[in-house]
Each structure stands twice: as C-alpha cells, then as structure tokens.
Amino acid sequence: MMIEMTISEFEASIENNFGFLKTKYGFDRREIQNINDDPRDAYLLARFSRDDERIDIAWNEMAKSLSILIRLSNNELGRKERYVYFEPFVEFLSKDELLPIAPQLFPRMSMKAIESVMRQRNEAFRDGISSKMALLGEKLRQYLDIVRSSPIEIIREYEKWYEARTS
Numbered sequence: 001m002m003i004e005m006t007i008s009e010f011e012a013s014i015e016n017n018f019g020f021l022k023t024k025y026g027f028d029r030r031e032i033q034n035i036n037d038d039p040r041d042a043y044l045l046a047r048f049s050r051d052d053e054r055i056d057i058a059w060n061e062m063a064k065s066l067s068i069l070i071r072l073s074n075n076e077l078g079r080k081e082r083y084v085y086f087e088p089f090v091e092f093l094s095k096d097e098l099l100p101i102a103p104q105l106f107p108r109m110s111m112k113a114i115e116s117v118m119r120q121r122n123e124a125f126r127d128g129i130s131s132k133m134a135l136l137g138e139k140l141r142q143y144l145d146i147v148r149s150s151p152i153e154i155i156r157e158y159e160k161w162y163e164a165r166t167s
Contacts, residue, residue, distance in 0.1 A: 005129055007032050007044060010059060013130060014046040017137030021048045021055060025144075053148075057136075059129060064121035066101060066132055068140060076152055081159055087136075088165075090143050092158045093150075098139075101132050106166045 005013075011032045021027040027048035036042035043060040054071040068086035087100035102124040103117045125132060150158075 005044070005059060005061065007034055010044045010046070013133045014057060017133050018046065018048070018057060018140065020137075020141055026050055027053075027055065055140075063105070064102065064118070064125050065105075066125075066129065066136060068136065070147060072148065072155070074152065074155075077155060081155055084147060084155065084158065085162070086140065086143075086147065088162055089147055089158055090139065092161050093143075093146065093154075101135055101139075108166070 014029070014032070022029060027050045030047045030049070033045040033047070034042070035045055040062055041060070042062065043058045043065075046057045048055040048057075051073060052071075053073040056069045056071075057067075058069070059066050070084045070086055070089075072082045072084060074082060085104075088104060090098050091100060102121045105114060105117055109117070
C-alpha cells in the first residue's frame with residue numbers, strides 16, 4: 001500500500017498545519033527537502049529554525065513514519081539531550097496516556113514486534129497522511145510551549161525513559 005505525497009502536497013500540508021510556527025513563534029522555514037539517497041530510507045523534511053532552536057517534521061513514505069524532532073535551545077543540556085522526539089516526549093509527560101499517532105520502531109525490536117508496528121502504521125495511514133498531519137499539527141500547537149519550557153530534570157528523565165525503550 002503506497003501513500004504517495006508529492007513535495008508540493010507535503011509543503012502545502014506543512015504550511016496549513018504548522019504555519020503557526022512562523023506566525024506565533026517566529027521560526028523560519030527552509031525549503032522542503034527530499035532526502036532520497038537510499039529509496040528504502042527516503043523522506044521529506046520540513047525544517048523550522050530560530051536562533052539555536054530547530055523543529056524538523058519528516059514523512060518517510062516507505063516506513064510510514066510521520067515524526068517531529070525538536071532541538072531545544074538550552075546550553076545546560078548535553079548535545080544528545082537537546083534533541084527530543086516530540087510524540088514520545090508527550091507520551092512520557094502524559095505517563096503513556098497520549099500515544100503517538102503511529103507507533104515507533106526502536107532498535108533491537110524483534111521481527112514480530114516490527115511486523116506488529118508496521119501493521120499498526122499501515123492502519124494509521126490507511127486513509128492517507130493529510131488527516132494525520134492535521135492531528136500532529138494540533139498536538140504540536142497544544143504541547144510545544146510545554147516541551148520548550150520543560151525543566152532540565154524532566155528532559156533527562158525523558159532521555160532515560162526513551163533510552164530504556166530503545167535498548
């Protein structure tokens with residue numbers, strides 16, 4: 001099952017659902033990138049940046065992965081700690097109440113677990129990506145201030161929580 005999205009469709013969806021990053025927060029958006037060195041790992045990337053902060057929104061069609069990576073502007077955090085995967089962070093903050101739109105794949109997952117995640121992802125994007133982009137945009141609008149203002153201790157707890165899930 002393919003969910004084809006052209007660069008122009010992705011760009012329009014980014015503008016419609018994430019334009020508030022420019023108007024409310026003063027982020028600049030770079031041109032949409034089509035990163036396709038390896039067709040199995042090709043993705044579309046929208047990058048918003050402001051000073052030392054960055055928000056990357058990516059769609060990987062083959063993996064059916066829609067994700068947001070936030071680079072926080074906090075020099076007290078270590079290099080790795082400054083990068084926060086948005087939906088898992090919200091899941092962590094909500095104590096597993098607010099799950100990601102589509103489940104994540106983690107390193108060292110069994111084949112059975114990967115197959116299960118991919119079935120769930122196929123189901124999540126069965127009707128296309130547009131409605132999921134809108135949901136993700138609304139979720140970011142609702143939680144971005146919380147993520148950006150999270151104390152260092154919370155970010156470090158999240159890093160441990162995330163690391164435990166990936167090992």
